[in-house]
Amino acid sequence: MRLRRSEAALVVAAGAAVVAAVVAVAGSTRWAVAVASLALALGLLGLARVGQLVLRELSALGAQQQRTTRTVRRLDEARKRTGPLIRRASRSSGRAARDAAALGKRLTAVEESLLHETRELRVVAGQNLARVDDVLRGARVDSHRFRTSLDTLPSDTLRLMRTTERLMPGTADFPGLGDWAITTSSLLAMLSDVATRTGPVTVVECGSGTSTLFLGLALQQRGDGSRVVALESDAAFAEETRGHLARAGVAEIATVVHAPLVEREHTPGDHRLWFDTSGLPDLDGIDLLFVDGPVGGSTHEARYPAYPFFADLLRDGATVVLDDTDRPDERSIVEKWASAEHAGRQATVHRRNVRSTMLRVRVVDEAGSADD
Template identity: 35%
Template sequence: MPSPRVLAAAAAAGAALAVALLAWTVAAGALAPAAAAQLALSVLILAATVVAVAVTRRADGKALRVDARTKRQEAALRRTGEEISRLAATVDGLAGRLEEAGHRRAEVVLAALGEDRMELAAQAERLDRLDAELHAGRAELRAGRAELAATVRQNYAQLEALVDLRALLRPRAPLPALRGWAASPDMLRLLVGRIAAGGVKTVVECGSGSSSVWLGYAVERFGGGRVVALEHDERFARATRDLVLAHGLQDVVEVRHAPLLPWSGGRDGDDGDAVAVPWYDPAALADLPEVDLVFVDGPPGATAPLVRYPAVPVLLPHCTADAWIVLDDADRPAEREVAERWLREYPELAGTAHRAEKGAMVLRRTP
């Protein structure tokens, strides 16, 4: 259908042609002017009507087309809505399944986390134990290093003391090992040093062994006196005599067999009770009025509690005014108690501790 603009142009052209024909007719006298005007007006009205009808029909067509398009769009929208509804339902189903799967997965993950947490806790405990063991190992290593260093220093000190003794006394025959049950070299160096200082004529040794030989060499060189060693074990006494004989010191060292007998006596500053322990037979000391040095290295500590206590009560009356009483193994608890008891019960004595491998306590009368 032509556009309204074309129809309007055609209607205008037709009306103009009709008006021109009417004007010609009026000019030719074939038609009266009034009738011609009326006809022209009718032609114009008809043309306008044609144009209006065409415009209206075109508008109606547009409206119909818009309506059809609208209906198509509405149908499309309905289809889209239905599709969206189906998609929403699908999405809801998927969401539900995902949520359910998520719950199940979360339960699995939580269970796994719980197991992992337990495993981590167990690992943490193991790590704590390993850390504690590591610290303990480090502490033990430090203690071991310290102990090793102390052992090295002690061994060096004993070796140094033994070198000094051998250089000073020059033994004439091999000597049994020192330390252990026997006296340590640093203890013997202390005793030999006292003898070398002079004025020592009689040495009494409680116990016998290699120390008897070393003391014999010292007295032979510096003192010009003798060593009397008390030994409760007759077999050991014979062994020590053989050792003394091997070194040619039989004129200097005398080993006396003095069995252990029950002994009670001494002083007790607390309650006056007597102290009863086994000790060497005092008869072995009857001919020793003046003793300058006493070395208390027996009886063995395992014999009885405080078994070395009688040494001071028995020997102090035989000692000179400036005599030394030297206690070996003074680091042991029993010997410490013995030394403390001596000092408590005999106020005329003063004690001096000396550094030695097994500890040494020197007692002397105070001026």
């Protein structure tokens, strides 16, 4: 606004100068000088004012520049101060980014391993459930067998009493069954088995006791040279059984061989405690093999060697009875015996009693088929 006023003064001065020139042309020198002086004065005034404004503007610009310089300096200082912070922050953010990437990788790995483990757990859980199912199925079968055996107990007992009366008429010295001895149903099944056979019958027992006595009595009645040989690891128990046999008058037919348990290699690399068979008499064939020893738990699957050891002597159609097949070890032994041929013989499960399992043995020809 002030600049406009000074511009106006200059315009007025220019106008006065033009008037002075016109007056001079018209011939009035004095008026021309006066008007020119006025124009000059106004011009000078205007110029002075312009100069003053310019100076003021320059001074304002100078102050502005100083403020700008100070601001720039402050900004410089701030930059110097914040530079390291920014560099540190950028280093930290780089580290944080790397850490985040590594953490991400670790999380992915953990997630994958969790997924893998979950999958494996599902498989294991499935297998366990299947096993539980098997156990439950086995328990149902056992309980069914147990109920059946309870149902048949009275008739079994009656049959046993009649058998005892037939084999040992009027005897009071009657060794009981159950507990360590064979169960009534298994004994009756074995007695029926030998009763169906023709010709002299040979029975071999692993573990002697009441069964030896009953079998001895049953075989004696045949009067055809049938016999029973029992391996007994316990010398005192062997003597006790021999006492029963002698009192019943069957010592000629029923023999107890003291056969302590010794460690031996049954198949290459398979060392187990089993009977020392050096005292066993010559046998030309076996019709019934009753495996009720060694005592379960003396070693893992302690009774397994019996079948492979006697296999080559087992006649076609022979019966193998394994007692205590309510225990896992004995169940596993039955599966192993039946799963492969031994000395050209194939055993198959024929009957399951409450506590024992009977297997039928067939001599198979080289092509693997059973002889009739």
